[in-house]
Amino acid sequence: MLFEELLTYAVVISAATYAAWRLIPGSLRVALAAHWATLARRAGLAEGTAEAIRRRAAGNGRQACGGCAGCGNRQTAESHVITIRQNPGGKHHAGSD
Numbered sequence: 001m002l003f004e005e006l007l008t009y010a011v012v013i014s015a016a017t018y019a020a021w022r023l024i025p026g027s028l029r030v031a032l033a034a035h036w037a038t039l040a041r042r043a044g045l046a047e048g049t050a051e052a053i054r055r056r057a058a059g060n061g062r063q064a065c066g067g068c069a070g071c072g073n074r075q076t077a078e079s080h081v082i083t084i085r086q087n088p089g090g091k092h093h094a095g096s097d
Helices: 002-023 026-042 050-060
Strands: none
């Protein structure tokens, strides 16, 4: 029973962490990735210079402002304007009740 509970907690925590990671702003995600990569390098878990790690982390989050991959290269959609006018004098037409 204890193993099943621990497994359930691990799955829920993993899912919440993944959802939070995808939904935070891209700039914060890049900063956190660079910070964690620097910590991993100091602990001996990653190789490379701090500058290379920062460049790699920044390259993954280019033009990302939220949970998406970015829309900087996409063309904007055409906008259409619909104007609704009220009848002059506010008179009702037959069948408009």
